[in-house]
Amino acid sequence: xxxxxxxxxxxxxxxxxxxxxxxxxxxxxxxxxxxxxxxxxxxxxxxxxxxxxxxxxxxxxxxxxxxxxxxxxxx
Numbered sequence: 001x002x003x004x005x006x007x008x009x010x011x012x013x014x015x016x017x018x019x020x021x022x023x024x025x026x027x028x029x030x031x032x033x034x035x036x037x038x039x040x041x042x043x044x045x046x047x048x049x050x051x052x053x054x055x056x057x058x059x060x061x062x063x064x065x066x067x068x069x070x071x072x073x074x075x
Contacts, residue, residue: 008040008051015044
């Protein structure tokens with residue numbers, strides 16, 4: 001899947017948009033002109049977020065650690 005076909009969902013407003021669309025419109029106001037490849041800005045609300053995805057195993061591990069901590073606090 002190329003960047004042109006990749007869609008991102010904004011973490012703030014939930015708007016789904018193609019990465020290429022954001023790079024060609026919203027990111028043009030950035031001094032790097034969309035060339036950073038690390039951040040993406042939502043064309044709907046303007047929220048800037050990292051484009052790097054968290055690996056599933058890391059997300060699962062963090063969830064388990066959070067559950068373990070929550071259970072220990074209750075006691």
